[in-house]
Amino acid sequence: MPVIEDIAAFADDLTAIRRDIHEHPELGFQEVRTSAIVAAKLESWGIEVTTGIGKTGVVGVLKGSKPGKTIGLRADMDALPIHEETNLPWSSKTPGLMHACGHDGHTTMLLGAARYLAANRDFAGTAVFIFQPAEEGLGGARAMIAEGLFDRFPCDEIYGMHNAPHHAPNLVQVKQGAAMAGSDFFDITIVGRGSHGARPEDSKDPVIIASALVQQIQSIVSRNISPTTPAVLSITKIHSGDAYNVVPNTAKLGGTIRFFDPGVGKLISERLRAICAGAAVAYDCEIDVDIRNVFDVLVNDDALSAAVLAASAGVVGNDMADFSHELVMGSEDFADMLRVVPGAYCTVGHAGNVPVHNPGFTLDDAILPVGASIYANLVTQRGAAA
Secondary structure, eight states, X not given: OOOOHHHHHTHHHHHHHHHHHHHSOOOTTOOHHHHHHHHHHHHHXXXXXXXXXXXXXXXXXXXOSEEEEEEEEEEEXXXXXXXXXXXXXTOOSSTTOBOOSSHHHHHHHHHHHHHHXXXXXXXXXXEEEEXXXXXXXXOHHHHHHHTTHHHHSOOSEEEEEEEETTSOTTOEEEOXXXXXOXXXXXXXXXXXXXXXXXXXXXXXXXXXXXXXXXXXXXXXXXXXXOTTSOEEEEEEEEEOOXXXXXXXXXXXXXXXXXXXXXXXXXXXXXXXXXXXXXXXHHHTSEEEEEEEEEEOOEEEOHHHHHHHHHHHHHHXXXXXXXXXXOOBOSOOTHHHHHTTSOEEEEEEEOSOSSXXXXXXXXXXXXXXXXXXXXXXXXXXXXXXXX
């Protein structure tokens, strides 16, 4: 089953847009250039544009020729603090920043759908194109919602998608119900007492305390959570000291908690605080714990998950559009939008064997007209749905 013919005709334009955005990555809430490109493209196609929602977010509104539902489509725009190592001609021109998650592709696919629908307005309802900043743990969705996204642009349904290099090209999958984990980030600051490295007896060594905490914290999930209940706690950062002959004053740990049951997330946080409080007493030091929720559990609507597959089957074929039954421990802040408006979030496979968030990740541009066609089908099919 082919992509929409009109979209296939401007596939080269989509590739050029995507590679241009890729060359100029911007971190969350700093997507000034990217959002300007998005706004200019939408305006050039006659779409009503609003900028500055959630600082750098952009929303486009396009009314069809017949009454119907309002369908929201969302793409994220931010890059990651990763130095690119692909050596492609369109590699990042900004050292230390890279579109290593494919958000440049997501943005371009939504632009492709907007261009097509603007040129073919004989559809029912209204399309709302949401270009979101700061998905990578900075709360871009929450920022847009807090600034009245769905009050100003009410949607009956909303949809999003993510590229998937670990899946077969053009394979579209969606999981009904809980699909992606909620996530907390945490920082632990240990304040001990420094000393000369040759006289550790004068110290309250924060490095020793941090090392002990790393081991103790790993018992939280294994000894408090049922092995049949998905949960993860990972220490991902350890920082302390600057010299070979100095026991430092402080040490810092950081990491993430992942869960599908908010009660489980709460229990892990409580145990984390309790272990740190106990360590502070045991080692006669100060330990500060900061835990903050960053992502909600992403929950797809059952019926609208099926609608995603129906829209996708017309592009990739029935045998390449299927339900997934796998829980994903990764998180996605589209979950926050799904808490306000019913909808679904799917993945679209593409060629490549390097995972996202890797300095060698590359996006297959062949996915661009596929994703754009699926988005367009969602508007034309769901806008007219009863």
